Amino acid sequence: MNKKLTYTVASFAMAAAASSAQAEELTLCWAAWDPANALTELSKDFEQQSGHKMSFEFVPWPNFADRMLNELNSGGQLCDLMIGDSQWIGGGAESGHYVKLNEFFEKNGISMDDFIPATVTGYAEWPKGTPNYYALPAFGDVVGWTYRRDWFERPELRAEFREKYGRDLEAPATLEELKDIAQFFQGRTIDGNTVYGASIYTERGSEGITMGATNALYNYGFEYQNPDNPYELEGYVNSPGAVAGLEYYKELYKTGTPPGSSNWYMSENIDAYKSGQVAMQMNFAFIWPGVHADPNVGGERSGYFPNPAGPAGQYAQLGGQGISVVAYSEKQEAALEYIRWFAQPEVQARWWELGGYSALKAVVEDPDFASSQPYAQTFLDSMAIVKDFWAEPAYAELLLAMQARLHTYVVAGSGTAKEALDGVVRDWTETFEYEGKL
Amino acid sequence: MIQSQISKAAEATPEPVARRIRGLSDRSIAWIFVAPTIFLLLAVNIYPLLRTIWLSFTNYRVNRPNNDVDWVGLRNYERILSDPDIWNTMQATAHFLFWTILIQVLIGFTLAYLINKKFKGNNLWTTIIVLPMMLSPAVVGNFWTFLYQPQIGLFNYAVGFLTGTDPASFSMIGDVNLAPWAIVIADTWMWTPFVMLICLAGLRSIPESLYEAAECDRASHWRQFWTITVPMVLPFLMLAVLFRGIENFKMFDLVVQLTGGGPGSVTELTSINLKREAFEKWRTGYSSAYAVILFVTVFGLASIYVKALNKVKQR
8 A cells, every 4th residue: 555655656746747847758778579568568657657758779689789889889879778788787887888876876765775686786786796886777687497397297208207317307406407308308209290308599699609508607617707816717717617517518509409509599499499399498587478478388388497506506697687877868867767767666566567577676575476477486596596797898809709619619519618618718818918907 | 955055054153153163274173073072982981991091000999988099000910910710710701702603603604504595484584593682691691591400491301302311410500511511502592693694794795796607617516615605705704703702702691690600610701700800899900900901802802803804805
């Protein structure tokens, strides 16, 4: 009741403020994907309350970084609000693309303590671990897994699996179990169709294989740097554990994925799963509402599980983004108004209802949250184990180097895992030296 | 009629302007006419080129506007020319160029030779054959990824059907040995019609009287082909090679759609690599040096080639 009252009062206050302020046309830039449609729907409330008009510039993922970073680097005024990828935060802050939001947060009673800590670190802070905020966590996302529960529950398959592996065919708890299951389904005929183990990220051009392989690397012992000595890479990036993790990912690719999946990322994995080609799918959590609603594989036919543990622990690759105000915008006041509106608990709750993954604690810690959707608990579990790629201003160089090295080893099959990771160390060292950090 | 219009226009010209123009030489008037073009050329071609050359000696990064720009001399050039990854992309480009041009010339000329024969449906076949080159390279790249799909791809199915191998047992774009050929095949499918059209123009420009004279001299068809057809079509063929060479040296969209430069970097052509350096890593100074090296290479090779082409034409 209290919440409703606050919301109503806030809405009236906003409407009153809007009537006195000039109505603006705000452009919000983001990737073209399902959550963007949900945000368009959600933003209608903002338009109604504020009097501002929202327009959107959504760019498909493979071109998103190119298009938007070009826009920011050229000081373009296309976007007033940017939901930029988590790795852009360093560049956005240091190059002055994003407006620093500390003062605004303070003035409007927005506290970063109210958001999931990993999303604050991942999407909002620069430098990491310092209370300097350039974004509001907008969309929590993480790599997790979807599996064909209906196939896993088939008695004949369960019996065969038990006989072969000595355990039940269930959602895997470890990466080794996941590989067993992938190999078990690989090339099997189900309902007259040949199916395969799992679709995993292997894409070469943008960030795919890195976003995929890190889910194995982290869990086998890969570290980006010496935790006690920043930018010390040798022995952390290419540690024996990291080498084992990369070897694992290559084996999974070679023995448990569909033929021809050498350049697959989010959309190819979704297609493979929804068309009944694979038993399991690695993908960011944003796809789960779509999987759940799918007429062929949705509802009870699919289940969800967090990235399984490895010998060194259980981690998952962080996705997701924060929303920032673009420093070149001439409508910064209205853009900040949008962020103030978006940060409200009621709006965040509605965001989750529409299919957006809220990062607000009040939403995800609500007692009803875990049971609100079949994938909600998996989302919570996954968000608790996240790690993210570098968010340095030179992140693109670091990412491209890793893409090339990993793809050359995993997909092209050239060299060894140790050579690939040694190569990553060399490339990253060169970048950090160039950046003056080493 | 025209004279009277000119007179009318002259009369309508305000006296001060007319006086000013009257005092100009023909050369000055010519300059007035070409000045806008020269200005545009300087603004959109020469200035960017000079700026690129200047940037190639600096450590400038367009995404770090607040950083100092230092003069680094030839360091960018040294780094590029001593980078084995860049030589690998040069090698991948050379492979792509050599094989696409060779295959396209052979097939294009053969098709043109066949189409040049008079037969029923000749025009219809010409139209059908040239269809691929009317498509967007990005679209072609995209649908060839489907044709190359091991499970559902028509290409794999056809190869499986003809050779008896399992279509799912090989991946054209996922295999290091096959991927360079996958991009050659897709490009050949798309651009052979272009070579064919140029060859066809060459074949149709050969006077019939030459063949009639050869017939009178009892020259065999084989002899006629080598002594009349090939020499007469050669300048056209060389022109086709020049166009395809320049186009394929900067090939980008089709390959990005098809393989993204992978697997690993085996299909990462120089243009893809350059784009990554310039617009993903944002090493503006470094990528300017890279662009200058590529420009000099293409410009140098094209100049030598054009000279050779002129010699052939003069024969």
